[in-house]
Amino acid sequence: MNELTEAAPFLPNSASARDRAFVLHPMTNLVQHAAEGPLIVTRGEGIHIVDEQGRRYIEGVSGLWSVTLGFHNERLAQAAYRQMLELPSYHMFRFKSHPTAIELAERLIALSPAPMSKAFFANSGSEANDTAIKLAWYYNNALGRRAKKKIIARRLSRRRHRQRQPHGARPQPPGFRPADRPGPAYGLSAPLALRGARRKRGGVRDAARRHSGETDPRRGTRDRRGLHR
Amino acid sequence: MGTGGILVPPRTYFEKIQAVLKRHDVLFIVDEVICGFGRLGDMFGCQTFGLKPDIITMAKGLSSGYLPISAVLVSEDIYRACLEESSKIGVFGHGFTYSGHPVCAAVAVEALKIYEETDILGQVRAVAPLLQEGLRGFAGHPLVGEVRGIGLMGGLELVKDKAAKTPFPPELNLGLFIERRCQEHGAILRALGDTLTAAPPLIIEPSEIEQILRIIGRALDETYDHASAEGWL
Numbered sequence: 001m002n003e004l005t006e007a008a009p010f011l012p013n014s015a016s017a018r019d020r021a022f023v024l025h026p027m028t029n030l031v032q033h034a035a036e037g038p039l040i041v042t043r044g045e046g047i048h049i050v051d052e053q054g055r056r057y058i059e060g061v062s063g064l065w066s067v068t069l070g071f072h073n074e075r076l077a078q079a080a081y082r083q084m085l086e087l088p089s090y091h092m093f094r095f096k097s098h099p100t101a102i103e104l105a106e107r108l109i110a111l112s113p114a115p116m117s118k119a120f121f122a123n124s125g126s127e128a129n130d131t132a133i134k135l136a137w138y139y140n141n142a143l144g145r146r147a148k149k150k151i152i153a154r155r156l157s158r159r160r161h162r163q164r165q166p167h168g169a170r171p172q173p174p175g176f177r178p179a180d181r182p183g184p185a186y187g188l189s190a191p192l193a194l195r196g197a198r199r200k201r202g203g204v205r206d207a208a209r210r211h212s213g214e215t216d217p218r219r220g221t222r223d224r225r226g227l228h229r
Numbered sequence: 230m231g232t233g234g235i236l237v238p239p240r241t242y243f244e245k246i247q248a249v250l251k252r253h254d255v256l257f258i259v260d261e262v263i264c265g266f267g268r269l270g271d272m273f274g275c276q277t278f279g280l281k282p283d284i285i286t287m288a289k290g291l292s293s294g295y296l297p298i299s300a301v302l303v304s305e306d307i308y309r310a311c312l313e314e315s316s317k318i319g320v321f322g323h324g325f326t327y328s329g330h331p332v333c334a335a336v337a338v339e340a341l342k343i344y345e346e347t348d349i350l351g352q353v354r355a356v357a358p359l360l361q362e363g364l365r366g367f368a369g370h371p372l373v374g375e376v377r378g379i380g381l382m383g384g385l386e387l388v389k390d391k392a393a394k395t396p397f398p399p400e401l402n403l404g405l406f407i408e409r410r411c412q413e414h415g416a417i418l419r420a421l422g423d424t425l426t427a428a429p430p431l432i433i434e435p436s437e438i439e440q441i442l443r444i445i446g447r448a449l450d451e452t453y454d455h456a457s458a459e460g461w462l
Contacts, residue, residue: 039412047430047437049417060411060418060427060441065231065263065382066294068340068349068431075343076295076336083335092329101329104338108300111341113275114282116302121329125262125288128299132258132284134323135307139256142310152255154230 015040015052044071092121231263234424235377235384243278256283256307262299266290267344267431269380270354277379283307290431293340298333353431356438357381360427363442372453377424381433384426385445387452389462397423401461403452410448416441 016037025033043050047070049059062068069076083100090098105119120135122128133151140148230236250257259282264274267290271277275285284307288299303311315321327333343349357380364383368376374388374396387403389395397403404420411418411425418441419426425448427441456462 047433056415057412058416058429058437058441058444060416060429062428062430063294064289065268065428066289068266068268068290069293069343070430070432073293073295073343076293076339079335079339080296080332083332087331090331091326093324098329098331098334100331100334100338104300104329104334104341107338107341108287108302111272112285112302113271113273114280114285115304116285117305117308118303120301120303120323121334122299122301122325123297123327123330123333125260125286125299127325128262128286128288128301129258129260131301131323132260132286135284135301135303135311136256136258138314138323139307139310142314154233154236 046070046072231382231428232421234386234421235382235426235428237377237379238278243280247281258282258284258286261285261287262289263382263428266340267349267353268382268428270350270357272344272350291340292333292337293343295340296330296333296336297327298330298337349431353381356433356435359435359438360429360441363438364427364445366442367445367449370449370453372449372456381431382426382428384421384424385449387423387425397456397461399423401459403456403461406455407448407452410451411444414444414447416444418445 019038019040020034024030025038040052041049042052044059045056047059048056049071050056059067059071087098087100090096092098092101101121104121108119109116120131122131136151137149140146230238247257249255257280259275259280261273261275264277265285265287266272268274269277273285274280275282283304285302286299287302291300292298311321360381360383361378364378364385365376367373367385370385371391372387373385374391374394375386377384377386387397387407389397399422404423404425407425408418408420425445427445429438429441453462
């Protein structure tokens with residue numbers, strides 16, 4: 001034990017206590033988390049996860065919708081290991097590339113459900129969607145349509161959710177003109193039978209009308225809540 | 230739509246939306262982050278719903294969630310516009326340090342091979358009806374206002390009044406209650422608002438789907454008893 005730890009008045013020693021002492025959790029009620037602590041997952045077996053007490057759970061939501069092949073796939077582990085030994089890291093900026101990214105892009109273009117030309121890589125779905133929006137603006141800028149910046153997403157969607165998160169003050173990269181800040185975003189009613197569009201407000205017809213900016217005779221004008229970020 | 234509570238578009242929804250987009254020359258971005266790579270029984274949700282996007286985003290199943298990687302596929306028109314801008318500005322000024330990281334890309338390539346070699350779509354199509362029929366079996370439960378789902382994703386929306394479809398006040402957090410009951414019985418499921426959702430790994434066995442359904446049934450009853458005892462019904 002060194003001087004630092006001896007000097008500390010309290011050293012949390014369970015994983016749960018250490019978590020609460022040091023981790024700021026995403027998408028979590030922090031008050032409830034501080035009171036109750038997390039479920040600490042230590043291992044995966046097929047479609048199961050195992051917690052620190054050795055309890056097994058069926059992971060019925062694939063983590064965050066992602067773990068399609070279960071939590072113990074040897075082939076994926078070996079693929080990572082082989083690549084780690086061969087070329088563990090490199091980038092794709094300024095005329096650099098590497099065979100694995102090339103192969104992935106080629107496969108994705110071949111697999112694509114609609115004709116596509118190129119694949120751009122990022123690290124998360126959120127980054128991919130931010131990129132898609134920037135590209136839509138970039139495309140319209142290139143065509144001289146600089147005012148065409150509105151984004152239409154369905155209410156409750158992940159995209160809308162991202163629009164509400166703080167985007168920070170990242171400087172505009174070259175090529176993205178200063179006007180390309182998160183712009184007006186329209187919330188299109190989601191097709192949710194219990195709460196809205198489909199049943200109560202005419203659903204698709206209504207959504208399509210608002211989408212096109214046409215007026216709704218029953219409500220007077222475009223969706224009142226539509227224009228907000 | 231996944232995170233919004235598993236909202237399956239009604240038939241012709243996207244057909245109509247796409248016609249409006251075309252008429253007004255609006256680009257169509259399809260987010261395949263959740264639906265891509267087999268979740269609905271097709272490789273992409275675009276195939277299930279007949280979508281013709283200009284841009285597709287994908288992540289999650291791309292690497293089976295093992296490493297962080299996502300991709301944006303762009304049409305030839307969009308690529309042409311980028312090319313044009315590069316000729317004026319000199320650079321396509323967008324990218325991340327780890328764009329196309331080799332280890333993430335290697336795992337993604339391997340995942341794509343596994344999907345193909347193990348006929349993951351056949352597997353999903355074989356087991357998905359068990360989940361969908363099983364969830365629809367709860368439609369008569371007094372707490373269940375609606376059952377939604379397609380492929381290997383589905384949800385039960387809990388309501389206070391089944392006939393009027395009145396939701397519970399959000400501050401009661403009934404969704405979290407039922408999620409915790411499921412966890413207690415050995416299944417990690419997620420409540421999105423008051424919609425209890427399931428979206429298991431695509432390799433799930435029929436017996437494991439049955440197990441999830443049994444746990445949901447038990448948790449529903451316990452949640453009903455809890456809501457009754459608290460006077461929330």
